[in-house]
Amino acid sequence: MSIKSDIEIAQEHTPRHITEIAGLAGVDGKYLEQYGNYKAKVDYALLRENKRPNGKLILVTAITPTPAGEGKTTTTVGLADGLRKIGKNAVVALREPSLGPVFGIKGGAAGGGYAQVVPMEDINLHFTGDFHAIGAANNLLAAMLDNHIQQGNALGIDVKQITWKRCVDMNDRQLRHIIDGIGGKMQGVPREDGFDITVASEIMAVLCLSDDIPDLKKRLGRMIVAYTYEGKPVTAYDLKAEGAMAALLKDALKPNLVQTLEGTPAFIHGGPFANIAHGCNSVTATRMALALGDYAVTEAGFGADLGAEKFLDIKCRMAGLSPDAVVMVATVRALKHHGGAAKAELNQENLEALEKGLPNLLQHVDNIKNVYGLPCVVAINAFPTDTKAELDLVEAKCRQLGVNVALSEVWAKGGEGGTALAQEVVRLCEEPKDFRFSYDTGDSIEKKLEDIVRKVYRGDGVVLTTNAKKQAQQLDGLGFGSLPICMAKTQYSFSDNPALLGAPRGFEVTVRNLKVSAGAGFIVALTGDIMTMPGLPKVPAAEKIDVDENGKITGLF
Secondary structure, three states, X not given: OOOOOHHHHHHHOOOOOHHHHHHHHOOOHHHEEEXXXXXXXXXXXXXXXXXXXXXXXXXXXXXXXXXXXXXXXXXXXXXXHHHHHOOOOEEEEEOOOOHHHHHOOOOOOOEEOOEEEXXXXXXXXXXXXXXXXXXXXXXXXXHHHHHHHHOOOOOOEEEEEEXXXXXXXXXXXXXXXXEEOOOOHHHOOOEEEOEEEHHHOHHHHHHHHOOOHHHHHHHHHHOEEEEEOOOOEEEOOOOOOHHHHHHHHOOOOOOEEEEEOOOOEEEEOOOOOOOOOOOEOOHHHHHHHHHHOOEEEEEEOOOHHHHHHHHHHHHHHHHOOOOOEEEEEEOHHHHHHHOOOOHHHOOOOOHHHHHHHHHHHHHHHHHHHHHOOOOEEEEEEOOOOOOHHHHHHHHHHXXXXXXXXXXXXHHHHHHHHHHHHHHHHHHHOOOOOOOXXXXXXXXXXXXXXXXXXXXXXXXXXXXXXXXXXXXXXXXHHOOOOOOOEEEXXXXXXXXXXXXXXXXXXXXXEEXXXXXXXXXXXXXXXXXXXXXXXXXXXXXXXXXXXXXXXXXXXXXXX
């Protein structure tokens, strides 16, 4: 019997009308803006008028990613369905997929198997146009910046100190570094330029952290686009651009409501990359899930050292959120890979490799429990090749840290396969917690970096290049020293070296560049070879995607 693909499973399912899902979630029709039959936007005015107490907040995160896969989004969706299976009112909040990974390596990003959000094709492609609006607003600002210089440069912008890039939601390495404005006096001022992927645009981060249109405009206005010859920051406000950008973003600011295969309400909104930006869905979507559900299940991108760290240290700090429980997703296969097993051998029982790989999981769990003070459960995303001996070993090691393990079978069984995990999560939500951050924003930039590296990564310390040290002094002098840190780091290792798997020790993390995202409200620290514009692989996922004469899409994961 052939195994059905994710898209085949999604296409065989008949979704409920979005008004039904809104009714199930308790969304009054006056807040609902339909985009066809199966998706809608919800006006954030609902939050101002909601009288219902907030539910419990559950964060789903994962071990360090491997080619073997972890299934974090699948587990998030399946957990929400599982909570409903045991009679709990659950709502899920997720990020929107970027077209770059969809057409690059990952393919679709709407869950998998029988734990998906639908309409799967819409969510993975254009959805409700939020990313297009963000790209348009980003590029409007770029156009107004270059036009200001062309029209006389009254602000005295130094063209060699322009920090704002154009963006496109596609992996396109050709656009990383370009020269534009050539062709004569009327074609603009020739200069070096470049593109970021849309999910790395500061506007994406701003949208995801904004409360409403006035807050959005303030944040947009604060964004720094360049510096003058005297070293003074030039902002979008200086260019009088924030009003027009906000006009492009007014609908994108509203969270999108869809559903899981089992009809659980799901808010999918915003999508900053976790290895470049802060890797979480919008604050508004999370608050809406909390306002409407007794349990709000959300996730943060990549491993817990990236997504969860930023969810806790940036998003929760800014939004005043406090998680009640954390789910750490792992697979036996991925842990064996961390222990040195080759990808072709991951289906074979290998207790030695598993033992060597387990410290990766245990470090992430220890961070959640002892750095952040939160209750945690390990969710083993089950594969048919997992043996009892392997599962018993994982359970025994986690028990030593006082953490339970729940088998998650949501890929194959949907919500029914997530009931054991759901019951443990409900129990954890009643446990005492002592939530705290991994660093104090009042400390110096270098001390905050040091705290992240030592406490979360377990490295020996941070090294700032000469350039980064100058930037730290400049940012401190400009009044940005008290902002939280957003680490731009490889997702494949606790370190800044993607080849160091497991739980490495004896390393330092080198910060080569520091830049402020003044609108978002954090300092981005770039480490290693992190690029804000990815490239396509040798065989892009796009080669397998097609559409027939009836409009049916195939190959989308």
